[in-house]
Amino acid sequence: MTATHRRRRGRGEQPVVPEATFASYYGTPVLNRPTWKALDIAGYLFLGGLAGASSLLAAGAEATARPALARVAKLGAAGAVSASLGLLVHDLGRPSRFLNMLRVCKPTSPMSVGSWLLAGYAPLTLTAAATDVAGRFRLVGRAAALSAAVLGPVVTTYTAVLIADTAVPSWHDAHRELPFVFAGSGATAAAGLALVGAPAGQTGPARRMAVLGAALEVGAFRLMRRRMGLTAEPYERGLLRAAEALTASGAALAGLRGGRAPGAVAGAALLAGSAALRFGVFHAGVASAQDPKYTVVPQRERLAARAREGT
Structure with a gap:
């Protein structure tokens, strides 16, 4: 090594290298693509949120003497969670696999806790x-409805923890705000179902839930995208933009007092917006797993930040 070369190195000159391309061996992604079926798991995410929030709405309707609203919410919760379980079992392949998850309870595993939940x-x-439809055993029915309402918020949000507890970049990096996004989305879905199915005179709690849920969903989702940086790019897709527009318009209509027809339109928009959000989040995660840059670039940025802190 010449003295001139040593002096140049001492001045801190860096070698010039070509800009990195984000590819992997034989063109395969850095991460394995999630093998979950889109219709099954995205539907499971949507229906679980609808069920949990509907149980909370049913308890509120009973407490405020709105029996028709309570019945719609109870039927919605029962139907949604049954369909959600059906989609989960269909994705697993056979019912015995779901039952096998109940053989142990592992508090550190969102999947295990969710199965028991x-x-x-x-x-x-x-x-x-x-019991509500039959008109019998009302005391038992009320106790069951209250217990379901206690578990409802957890049922609505635990799926956000479930998908964030993975290596999928756009899911994992959203772990702080995603439960709040799902909470708002579940609330708008439950309110939307109530606006479609309940008499207009009893939908006051559903209208308020729609407005509050939409504010939480849209606000948390925008905060999440600002904080995430590069891995928020897959969330800038048409389906999620449509979800935000549907939710906002549905909440605006729900906030206006009107007859059955405007309420039904608002409810349909809220249901569609909530479903679009869950499907959009699912597909965004899959897209981030398939593109190596969403794994490689954030890792390099974190390493650089740690090096700066160490210096």
Whole structure:
């Protein structure tokens, strides 16, 4: 090594290298693509949120003497959680695989906790709905409805923890705000179902839930995208933009007092917006797993930040 070369190195000159391309061996992604079926798991995310928030709305309707609203919410919770379980089992392949998850309870595993949560929550919603329709065993039905309402917020949000507890970049990096996004989305879905199915005179709580849920969903989602940086790019897709527009317009209509027809339009928009959000979040995560840059670039940025802190 010449003296001139040593002096140049001492001045801190850096070698010039070509800009990195984000590819992997044989063109395969850095991460394995999630093998979950889109219709099954995105539908499971949507229906679980609808069920949990509907149980909370049903308890509020009973407490304020709105029996028609309470019945719609109870039936919605029971139907949604039953369909949600059906989609989950369909994705697993056979019912025995879901039952196998109940052989142990692992508090550190969102999947294990979620399985036990659904196993306890689903019978409560079915009992509450069945006793309401039959008009018998009302004391048992009220106890079941109240218990379902206690578990409802957890049922609405635990799926956000479930998908964020993975290596998928756009899911994992959203772990702080995603439960709040799902809470708002579940609230708008439950309110939308109530506006479609309940008499207009009893939908006051549903209208308020729609406005508050939309504010929480849209606000938390925008905060999440600002904080995430590069891994927020997959969330800038048409489906999620449509979800935000549907939710905002549905909440605006729900805030206006009107007859059955405007309420039904608002409810349909809220249901569609909530479903679009869950499907959009699912597809955004899959897209981030398939593109190596969403794994490589944030890792390099974190390493650089740690090096600066160490210096």
